[in-house]
Amino acid sequence: MQDLPGLNLEGRAALLFGDIQIRTPDSLRVWRFDPLAQGGSASRFLQTLPLIVDSEVQSAFLKARARVRDMRKTGAVPHLPLLRLRLIDHRNGEPLLSAREIALDSLNGSQFSWQDSLEIDLQPFVGREVVLQLQTIEHLLGSWKAQRIHIQEFYPKEREGTLFAKNNLERVQVSSMPQTYALHQNFPNPFNPETIIQFDLPMNGAVTLKIYDIRGRLVKTLADGEFPAGTHRVKWDGRDERGNEAASGVYLYHFVAGNYRQTRKMVLLR
Incomplete structure (x- = not known):
C-alpha cells in the first residue's frame, strides 16, 4: 500500500468477494460484474451489469472479507476507502445507497480483519436501473491488481470451515433512515x-x-x-x-x- 503517494500507510491488504446474488421470491441468480467497466489500467472501480429493479427483485446478497497485515502509519492517513460498496443509478450516476465502507484512516493497530454477509434491500428502488459499484484501495493504487480482484465462488450451502461460512446472525444497516418502528x-x-x-x-x-x-x-x-x-x-x-x-x-x-x-x-x- 506504500505505492500510493500521500497514503502514509504501509502494509499488505487482501480483499476477497463472493459472487453477488439477486434474490427473487422463488430463485437466486448471479449479478455479474461488467467486464467493460473493468477494462483498462485507469479503472478505478468494479461495476456490475445494469439491473432494472422490478417488483420481483427483492435484494442483492454477497459475502466479503478484508484483511490488512503488518500495518504501519507513517503520517496522517487520508480518508480513502480500503473498501467501498455503493448502489448507483445507472442512468444518471446518482449514489442511491452506501452498503459498506471501511476507510483507511479508521484502521488502528498493526492487524485488521473484517468478514461479513451483506444483503441490500432493492425494493425501495423499483423502476430504477441500478449498478453495484465496488471500489478498493487496490483500484486506487492503479496497478494490475485493480483488474484482478478475486471474485470467489458463492456457496449456497457453505461447507463448514470455508472462507465464507455463514454466521447465525447477520446485521445490515442501510443509509435510508426509517421513520417508525x-x-x-x-x-x-x-x-x-x-x-x-x-x-x-x-x-x-x-x-x-x-x-x-x-x-x-x-x-x-x-x-x-x-x-x-x-x-x-x-x-x-x-x-x-x-x-x-x-x-x-x-x-x-x-x-x-x-x-x-x-x-x-x-x-x-x-
Missing part, C-alpha cells in the same frame, strides 16, 4: 433451512427478537442488545439454542423495541 414479514416464507427477518428502528435502543414454537416455548433468541437507528436484518438458520434442527411447523417471532411490540408467524418446511 416496524417488524417485517420474514423472507422466504415458508423456508428451509433459513430465513431473514428485517426490522426498522427510528432511533437507537434496546432490541429483543425471539422465536417461539406454537405452544409458546422459546426456541431461539436472535437479538438481545443495543442497536443503532436504521434497518437491520437477522437470519435464523432453523436451529434452536442448542444447535439442534427445529422441526417443521409454524413458529412465532416476537420483537420488542422501546414501547413497540410485534409478533409474526413463519413456517418452516423441511
Whole structure:
C-alpha cells in the first residue's frame, strides 16, 4: 500500500468477494460484474451489469472479507476507502445507497480483519436501473491488481470451515433512515433451512427478537442488545439454542423495541 503517494500507510491488504446474488421470491441468480467497466489500467472501480429493479427483485446478497497485515502509519492517513460498496443509478450516476465502507484512516493497530454477509434491500428502488459499484484501495493504487480482484465462488450451502461460512446472525444497516418502528414479514416464507427477518428502528435502543414454537416455548433468541437507528436484518438458520434442527411447523417471532411490540408467524418446511 506504500505505492500510493500521500497514503502514509504501509502494509499488505487482501480483499476477497463472493459472487453477488439477486434474490427473487422463488430463485437466486448471479449479478455479474461488467467486464467493460473493468477494462483498462485507469479503472478505478468494479461495476456490475445494469439491473432494472422490478417488483420481483427483492435484494442483492454477497459475502466479503478484508484483511490488512503488518500495518504501519507513517503520517496522517487520508480518508480513502480500503473498501467501498455503493448502489448507483445507472442512468444518471446518482449514489442511491452506501452498503459498506471501511476507510483507511479508521484502521488502528498493526492487524485488521473484517468478514461479513451483506444483503441490500432493492425494493425501495423499483423502476430504477441500478449498478453495484465496488471500489478498493487496490483500484486506487492503479496497478494490475485493480483488474484482478478475486471474485470467489458463492456457496449456497457453505461447507463448514470455508472462507465464507455463514454466521447465525447477520446485521445490515442501510443509509435510508426509517421513520417508525416496524417488524417485517420474514423472507422466504415458508423456508428451509433459513430465513431473514428485517426490522426498522427510528432511533437507537434496546432490541429483543425471539422465536417461539406454537405452544409458546422459546426456541431461539436472535437479538438481545443495543442497536443503532436504521434497518437491520437477522437470519435464523432453523436451529434452536442448542444447535439442534427445529422441526417443521409454524413458529412465532416476537420483537420488542422501546414501547413497540410485534409478533409474526413463519413456517418452516423441511
